[in-house]
Amino acid sequence: MxxxxxxxxxxxxxxxxxxxxxxxxxxxxxxxxxxxxxxxxxxxxxxxxxxxxxxxxxxxxxxxxxxxxxxxxxxxxxxxxxxxxxxAHRHYAICLQCHKLIPLKQCPFEHAKIETGSDNFTITGHKLELYGYCKECK
Structure with a gap:
């Protein structure tokens, strides 16, 4: 879709x-x-x-x-x-056994205000992967 x-x-x-x-x-x-x-x-x-x-x-x-x-x-x-x-970007949960990729419904950082604590760094993007086991491999 x-x-x-x-x-x-x-x-x-x-x-x-x-x-x-x-x-x-x-x-x-x-x-x-x-x-x-x-x-x-x-x-x-x-x-x-x-x-x-x-x-x-x-x-x-x-x-x-x-x-x-x-x-x-x-x-x-x-x-x-x-x-x-x-x-738009997507993040995935990845099964450690079968390597199936399961898309997350939303970005956990979508509405987060993240501070770097410094004016010397501007965030332009991010990457997030979650690891675990899918329902079939659990």
Missing amino acids: KEHGEPVFPCEIKKTKQREEIFKILSEETMPISAVDIYHRLMQTNEKANYAISTVYRALGAFEEKGYVTKSTLITGDMAYYEWNYG
Whole structure:
């Protein structure tokens, strides 16, 4: 379920067939997805395609550089996950056994006024991951 409507391919990024297909996968996903999973989806949808995993990483890098994609590396693994940036951020509870990502309904810091105790630091963002066990793994 998307909260912000259907995204449109960003005009400031060079449009290629591969980037369009990667964009389509990202924009249809409701949860973060790894580059490897994107690559496998590309190969499933077009078996004749000759994609390299490096193409997926380069496209994700271009989207991330312009702020269209959010990249997260979870403490439970080495793999990075990507999701389309709809302008709002999400936090996740992560199962330590099956690695399922469960989105939190709201940001715990949404209405918090956080003081750094110093004028030498301006907060521009944050990241929060909660770890535990999902209902199935408990």
